[in-house]
Amino acid sequence: MSRTGVFVCHCGTNIAATVDVDKVAEAAKDFPGVVFVEQNKYMCSEPGQQAVKQAIEEHGLDRIVIASCSPRMHELTFRKMLTDTSVNPYMLEIANIREQCSWVHKDKGEGTDKAIDLARMAAAKVDRNTPLYTSEIPLTKRALVIGAGIAGIQAALDIADAGYPVTLVEKEPSIGGRMIMLDKTFPTMDCSACICSPKMNEAGAHPNIELRTVSEVEEVTGYIGNFTVTIRQKAKYIDYDKCTGCGLCEVKCPSKVTSEFDRGLTQRRAVYKPFPQAVPSKPVIDATNCRKFTEDRCGVCQKICTVDAIDFEEQDKLVKQEFGAVVVATGYDLIDWGKLYGEYGGGAYPDVIDALTFERLVNASGPTEGHIVRPSDGKEPKSCVMIKCVGSRDPHKGKAYCSRACCMYGAKHAHQFLEKIEGSECYVFYMDVRTPGKGYDEFYMKTLEDGATYIRGRVAKIYPENGHYVCVGEDTLSGKIVKVNADLVVLDTAMVPQESAGEIGRLFGVSRDQDGWLNEAHPKLRPVETNTAGVYLAGTAQGPKDIPDSVAQASAAASKVIGLFNHKALESNPMISFVNEVNCRGCGDCVGVCPYGAITLETVERRENSVKVMRDIANINSGLCQGCGACTSACYSSALDLKGFTNEQILQEVDALCL
Amino acid sequence: MSLEQETLNAVQENQGGAVVQEAPEAWKPKILAFTCNWCTYAGADLAGLNRMKYPADVRLLRLPCSGRVNPQFVLHAFQKGCDGVLVCGCHPGDCHYSTGNYFTRRRMLLYRRYLEYFGIEPERFQIRWISGSEAGKFRDTVVDTCEAITKLGPNHKFREEGR
Numbered sequence: 001m002s003r004t005g006v007f008v009c010h011c012g013t014n015i016a017a018t019v020d021v022d023k024v025a026e027a028a029k030d031f032p033g034v035v036f037v038e039q040n041k042y043m044c045s046e047p048g049q050q051a052v053k054q055a056i057e058e059h060g061l062d063r064i065v066i067a068s069c070s071p072r073m074h075e076l077t078f079r080k081m082l083t084d085t086s087v088n089p090y091m092l093e094i095a096n097i098r099e100q101c102s103w104v105h106k107d108k109g110e111g112t113d114k115a116i117d118l119a120r121m122a123a124a125k126v127d128r129n130t131p132l133y134t135s136e137i138p139l140t141k142r143a144l145v146i147g148a149g150i151a152g153i154q155a156a157l158d159i160a161d162a163g164y165p166v167t168l169v170e171k172e173p174s175i176g177g178r179m180i181m182l183d184k185t186f187p188t189m190d191c192s193a194c195i196c197s198p199k200m201n202e203a204g205a206h207p208n209i210e211l212r213t214v215s216e217v218e219e220v221t222g223y224i225g226n227f228t229v230t231i232r233q234k235a236k237y238i239d240y241d242k243c244t245g246c247g248l249c250e251v252k253c254p255s256k257v258t259s260e261f262d263r264g265l266t267q268r269r270a271v272y273k274p275f276p277q278a279v280p281s282k283p284v285i286d287a288t289n290c291r292k293f294t295e296d297r298c299g300v301c302q303k304i305c306t307v308d309a310i311d312f313e314e315q316d317k318l319v320k321q322e323f324g325a326v327v328v329a330t331g332y333d334l335i336d337w338g339k340l341y342g343e344y345g346g347g348a349y350p351d352v353i354d355a356l357t358f359e360r361l362v363n364a365s366g367p368t369e370g371h372i373v374r375p376s377d378g379k380e381p382k383s384c385v386m387i388k389c390v391g392s393r394d395p396h397k398g399k400a401y402c403s404r405a406c407c408m409y410g411a412k413h414a415h416q417f418l419e420k421i422e423g424s425e426c427y428v429f430y431m432d433v434r435t436p437g438k439g440y441d442e443f444y445m446k447t448l449e450d451g452a453t454y455i456r457g458r459v460a461k462i463y464p465e466n467g468h469y470v471c472v473g474e475d476t477l478s479g480k481i482v483k484v485n486a487d488l489v490v491l492d493t494a495m496v497p498q499e500s501a502g503e504i505g506r507l508f509g510v511s512r513d514q515d516g517w518l519n520e521a522h523p524k525l526r527p528v529e530t531n532t533a534g535v536y537l538a539g540t541a542q543g544p545k546d547i548p549d550s551v552a553q554a555s556a557a558a559s560k561v562i563g564l565f566n567h568k569a570l571e572s573n574p575m576i577s578f579v580n581e582v583n584c585r586g587c588g589d590c591v592g593v594c595p596y597g598a599i600t601l602e603t604v605e606r607r608e609n610s611v612k613v614m615r616d617i618a619n620i621n622s623g624l625c626q627g628c629g630a631c632t633s634a635c636y637s638s639a640l641d642l643k644g645f646t647n648e649q650i651l652q653e654v655d656a657l658c659l
Numbered sequence: 660m661s662l663e664q665e666t667l668n669a670v671q672e673n674q675g676g677a678v679v680q681e682a683p684e685a686w687k688p689k690i691l692a693f694t695c696n697w698c699t700y701a702g703a704d705l706a707g708l709n710r711m712k713y714p715a716d717v718r719l720l721r722l723p724c725s726g727r728v729n730p731q732f733v734l735h736a737f738q739k740g741c742d743g744v745l746v747c748g749c750h751p752g753d754c755h756y757s758t759g760n761y762f763t764r765r766r767m768l769l770y771r772r773y774l775e776y777f778g779i780e781p782e783r784f785q786i787r788w789i790s791g792s793e794a795g796k797f798r799d800t801v802v803d804t805c806e807a808i809t810k811l812g813p814n815h816k817f818r819e820e821g822r
Contacts, residue, residue, distance in 0.1 A: 070704045071721065072696070099707030100719055110715035117718055511757055531757045575723070595757045628756035629727030633766070645722055651735055657691055657718050658739035 002033040002127050005061040006119060007052055008097075009043035009068035015102040020112040024067060024097070027116045031123040036061060043068050049081045056085050063087065063126045067095040067119045088131035090574065090644060095122040117657055124656035128649045132574035137623050139225040140324040141565045144169065146217055146504060149177020150196060150547060151539025151554040152329035153203045158558030159327075160208035164565050167210045167321060168203060169217060169231055171500065174278035176200050177331055181261065181356060183363040183370070185547055186412040187443035193365060197277045204279040214284055216500070218318065220507040223598075223623035224534030225570045227323045235314040237285035238271075242309035245281045247273070249301035249310065257289045259367075263357040265375060266367040271301050276365065285310075325534045325561040328518060329554065330504055332495040332540040335391035335398055343461045344390070344491065350376040351469060352462060352489040355409060362416050372420055374488055381487030383425040384417050385471045386410055387459050391494030393431060399494050399515055405546040406492040407434045411444045413490060414452040426452045427484050429459050429473055437548070455482060462489060495544040508535045509597055517543045528557040532596065533626070536560050575644035576625040577632060579618050581606075583639035586616030590631035590640055598624035599631060688808040690717045691736045692745035693728045697755035699747035701791030711798045714805040717745070724748070726759030730770045733784065737817040743783045743808040745800070750788040760788070778816050782807040 006028040010016035021039055028037045036059045040048045043066055055061060064087060066078055071094040079089040097115040105111035141164050145156045148170035156168045168175070179185075180200070182192035203209050212231060219230035253269035261274040268274070270290040273283045291298035292312055302310040334354055338347025345352050351374045353361075364370040374381050388410050391398030407430070414426045433454070435441040448454065459473035468485040475482045497516040505512050510530040511519045518541050521529040528536050536557035539550035577598075591599045602619040605612060618631075618640065629642040641647055694700045700721050706713070722728065725748025733744050746767050748760040767786045775781050785804060789796050 070700075070707075072701060072704055096704075096719070096721075099704040101707075101715075103707040103710055104713055105715045106712055107715070114715045114718065121718065121720070593758075593762060595759070626756060628724040628759050629722065630724060630756065630759045630762055633727060633729040634762065642723070642727065645727060647729065647731075650720065650722070650732055653720055654691065654732065654736050654741075655739055657720075658689065658736070658741060 003035045003060055003062045004031070004033045004065060004123055004126060005036040005038070005052070005055050005059065005063070006031070006034050006065045006067065006123060007043055007048075007055075008037070008039045008119070009048070009066065010039065010041045011069060011098055011102075012041065015068070015098050018102040018105060018108055018111050019097055019115045020108060023112050024115045024119060028065075028067075028119055028123065031120055033063075033127045034065075034123055035059060044074050044077055049078075052078075052081065053085055056087055061087060063091040063129060065093050065095060065119060065122045065126050067097045067115065067122070069098040070094075070096045070100070073099075088133075090132035091126065091129050093122040093126040093129070095119040120656045120659065121653045124652040125649045128646065128652050130643075132643055134571045134574050135622070137225050137570040137572050139565070139567060139570050140227075140322045141165075142167065142321070142323050143325050143327065143561050143565075144217075144227070144229055144321070144323040145327045145329060147177070147329035147331050147498075147539070147541065148175035148203070148211075148213075149329060149331045149539060149550075150179040150199070151331070151541075151550040152177070152327070153199050154551050154554035155327045155329060155538045155558040155561075156203055156209050157199065157206065158555050159561050160206045162558075162562045162565075163208070164562065165208050165210070167212060167231075167323070169212045169215045171214065171216050172274065173214055173236070173272075173284040174274050174280070175203060175211065175213065176275075176277075176279065178356070179547060180275065180277070181363075182359050183366070184412065184416070186408045187437075187439040189412070191364070193277060197279075200277070200279040211280065212319075213280060217504065217507060223596075223621065224532075224564075225324045226623060227326060227534065229321055229323055229326075231319045231321065233317040233319055235287070235316050237287065237290075237310060237312055237314050238283060239309045239311055239314075240280065240282055242307045243282045244307055244309075245273075245283075246306070247283070248304055248306070250283055252300050252304055254298065254300065255289050255291055257286065262360050262367050263354075265357065265360055325536065325564055326508060327536045327538050327554075327557045327561060328501075328504055328508065328510065328530075328541050329538040330498045330501045330518075330541040332544065333498050335494040335496045337390050337398075337491055337493045340391060340397045341491075344387075344459070344489075345462055349462065349464060349469060349489075350374075351381075351487065352491065354491050354493045355406070355413065358413055358490045362413070362420070370420070372417060372488070379487075380421060382421065382423070383484075383486050384414075384427070384488045384490060385459070385469070385484050385486035386413060386426065386428045386490045386492060387471075388428065388430045388492045389458070389494075390491040394494075399496070401494075401515065401544065402434065403492075403495045404434075404544040405495070408437070408440055408443070408546065410492050411435075411447040411452075415443075415447045415450050418450045418452060427471075427486070428452055428454045429457060429471070430454055431456070431458065437546070455484075457482075495540060497541065501541055508532050509595070510535055510537075517541070528553055528560055534564070572622055573625075573627055575627045575642065576622055577620050577627070577629065577640050577642050579620060580639045580641065581617050583637045584617045585637050585639070586618070587636060588616070588618070589634050589636060590618055593630045593634040594625075595628070595630070596624045596626055598626075686813065688716050688742040688805060688813075689740060690743040690745065690804060690808060691741045692717050692719045692747055693722055693725070693732065694719050694745075695725045695748045695755070695760075696721050696723050698749040698753070698791050699787070699789040699797065702789045702793050702797040705791065706794035706797050709794050711794060713798045713801040716805045716808075717801050724754070724756050724759040725763040726754075726756070728763065728767070730766065733770065733774075734817065737779065737783075737814060738819050740818060742811075742814045743785075743804060745785050745787060745804060747787045747789050747800075750790055753790065779814070780811055782811060783814060
């Protein structure tokens with residue numbers, strides 16, 4: 001028989017003014033299991049809490065009902081209070097007679113009746129409560145950062161600087177991501193490489209950072225504090241311990257391939273470093289284009305390597321590592337505009353390029369050493385048309401969202417074009433100019449002063465004529481059709497998620513939105529967490545961003561990881577699902593319902609009617625289960641139940657209301 | 660005037676002179692709302708914080724997620740004497756547990772048609788998405804539900820004998 005204590009709070013006059021607390025206390029005496037009832041002016045205050053503790057001792061109470069404000073307000077307070085009493089902190093229920101009663105009902109009689117009902121429901125529920133205990137989950141204090149663009153690098157550096165080891169995984173041969181491809185950064189026009197490469201070097205040399213380039217995450221198991229991740233370390237065919245990075249192999253390699261890093265403007269070799277400042281500063285062999293692999297001849301690199309670092313026999317390695325937290329910074333790609341925009345030539349016109357290609361053209365360390373030339377004939381263009389929102393804000397052909405960075409880099413490109421080529425003309429077709437940010441609008445205004453012509457409208461068609469490209473569009477401000485002759489056309493195309501983000505999302509159980517961006521746990525209040533505890537987002541993996549925002553989010557994600565690692569161990573939530581093995585029929589319906597992958601079917605040996613049988617039984621991982629209870633209502637045989645909200649507790653509450 | 664006559668007069672006044680068959684004047688509907696802790700329960704708290712006023716006939720039962728609501732709970736509530744049942748969760752797409760309310764949506768809409776087939780008026784069993792910031796929507800939902808169920812009168816369907 002339970003010994004429930006009911007405590008009715010007045011909350012000053014907040015409750016007492018519109019609820020007859022004496023009547024509630026009087027009624028509570030008749031609730032089943034109630035042996036003690038007391039009123040207090042402020043239950044949450046120190047004297048109020050003392051009164052509860054005293055009553056527990058004097059009357060041997062084993063469970064508590066507090067009729068007060070919302071449990072969202074003080075449930076934790078009262079649980080903490082119970083930790084140093086003989087009553088388990090989970091043998092507590094709160095009747096919400098303030099927010100949902102005294103504050104919303106004018107009629108004192110009605111309010112009092114409702115308060116009595118709510119207290120009776122709480123008393124009925126607490127009657128079926130069982131003691132619950134948190135357990136300590138061990139915590140591996142090592143972080144995994146996926147993607148080594150500026151966001152991944154920043155997150156890794158912040159975590160490493162706090163003293164925790166980090167593994168930084170990158171699928172390309174060098175870290176640096178998109179930022180290292182850029183020439184200058186708006187609005188300060190400082191050189192991208194000059195601010196990015198020191199960070200890259202720092203990450204490459206940091207004692208707490210383990211760099212894994214040409215690697216991808218293959219498999220993930222476990223949960224917050226205890227992820228086991230299998231990383232595929234792809235074969236580089238070069239022993240990095242021996243390689244000195246002299247670059248001789250790169251010079252002698254006879255196979256030439258289009259350079260991805262230079263967006264197809266130049267060629268690289270089959271053994272290559274994507275760019276001179278690459279970190280690690282050592283080459284890899286691209287097996288799909290190396291003659292040793294395709295034709296089984298050549299092997300010149302091996303012959304000339306002075307330290308014998310080339311190893312054609314190297315295989316992919318699978319590395320299994322333990323991590324406590326994960327930062328996903330998979331970044332963005334540009335939309336494949338060629339497929340979508342046939343009216344812009346569909347990629348067939350060599351001088352209609354995307355903005356990232358323009359970055360390589362204008363980059364001092366790029367293929368042209370910063371001289372802007374036409375890719376088709378190498379001549380200096382005298383006029384340029386830039387088209388914004390290609391694929392962005394275009395739900396019919398591209399994406400409905402705004403890619404955020406284009407207005408600013410568009411202005412930057414216009415400024416650079418006008419600055420580098422004397423007497424040139426630059427026309428920018430735009431839908432709106434969006435420049436929210438420190439110093440952003442000032443920068444845009446400066447571009448206008450430089451002489452860029454902004455035309456509000458979209459370009460409907462581009463066609464070549466006498467060595468120029470004619471851009472036909474509407475100036476929506478004057479309502480006239482305009483035709484602009486351009487030597488070079490730059491398309492500011494939409495950002496889209498990296499293709500690999502889908503697989504990463506699936507592996508870690510992070511949902512994606514309709515456009516494929518990884519979802520944060522809450523758009524406003526939890527912008528770097530995901531719904532998978534222990535997995536955080538940084539940079540453009542979560543949505544289009546510019547560099548400052550990516551870096552800010554990366555540091556935010558890092559601080560979340562550091563905060564997590566500062567705990568000695570994790571405390572588990574005891575209000576999770578549990579399985580009644582006898583009832584479980586092993587159908588597995590619950591497995592698909594669980595959003596956290598916390599349920600697995602396990603084959604166990606059981607003795608039934610003195611015969612050994614093998615049965616499938618649902619098994620709940622207490623580290624993964626978040627206690628939503630979705631599985632309980634999906635369970636055909638009611639074998640699953642939720643601690644703290646059991647079927648019995650809920651039905652008791654319903655019964656108490658209907659009395 | 661006899662006490663009986665007095666009561667009858669009061670009832671008739673209250674009902675606009677219509678002949679009253681079963682619902683006595685003092686009858687108030689008993690409505691149970693299964694609410695998600697993260698949205699509707701928070702929305703109800705916010706309604707309190709804003710001192711909004713609404714009828715006192717709805718009792719909230721707090722659950723971690725609307726996906727926790729087993730249709731059996733709803734049936735049990737009708738059996739034991741509830742006149743109406745509400746199931747409230749986060750807006751689809753905003754579930755605190757990412758997908759719980761998608762299951763609720765499918766399960767409960769199907770269940771609603773099933774109950775309707777058995778003679779429960781659709782107004783008696785409603786599914787509502789109310790976020791933690793929608794205190795006004797919570798109040799309106801309570802007001803509308805109470806009004807609709809008061810109009811319908813007490814529920815007898817499914818109710819256990821002797822109640």
